[in-house]
Amino acid sequence: MTTFRISEAAALLGVSADTVRRWIDAGRLPARRDDLGHRIVAGADLAAFARAQVAAEGGSGFSSARNRFRGIVTEVLKDAVMAQVEIAAGPFRVVSLMSRQAVDELKLEVGMTAVAVIKSTNVVVEIPDNARAAGH
Numbered sequence: 001m002t003t004f005r006i007s008e009a010a011a012l013l014g015v016s017a018d019t020v021r022r023w024i025d026a027g028r029l030p031a032r033r034d035d036l037g038h039r040i041v042a043g044a045d046l047a048a049f050a051r052a053q054v055a056a057e058g059g060s061g062f063s064s065a066r067n068r069f070r071g072i073v074t075e076v077l078k079d080a081v082m083a084q085v086e087i088a089a090g091p092f093r094v095v096s097l098m099s100r101q102a103v104d105e106l107k108l109e110v111g112m113t114a115v116a117v118i119k120s121t122n123v124v125v126e127i128p129d130n131a132r133a134a135g136h
Contacts, residue, residue, distance in 0.1 A: 002043035014090025043111020
């Protein structure tokens with residue numbers, strides 16, 4: 001399972017590491033300690049939290065072409081031919097409709113990082129090189 005350190009979770013949520021620590025301490029965001037004693041958050045837990053934050057914010061942003069939104073995959077729905085992928089990028093919800101084959105080739109799953117590349121009416125989802133190398 002993909003896990004994120006406090007600083008990584010903060011970057012994905014668009015907040016400070018201190019804010020993430022406060023959410024963990026308050027019980028709003030589940031976390032555990034790794035072998036070195038650092039707090040980490042499971043990707044699925046972070047995705048659920050991000051999804052709740054997006055719903056609470058109630059909005060999405062408008063942007064011009066060629067914008068890139070790094071975020072966390074919060075939902076992957078697949079049928080025989082097509083798929084829908086949702087990404088929470090800070091307070092923004094980005095939805096991409098793509099082929100199931102593309103989702104399978106990218107190995108997209110809830111809780112992993114991805115980048116939504118926005119151009120006109122198309123959303124292209126990419127996996128950062130460092131995430132692929134690290135096996136995220």
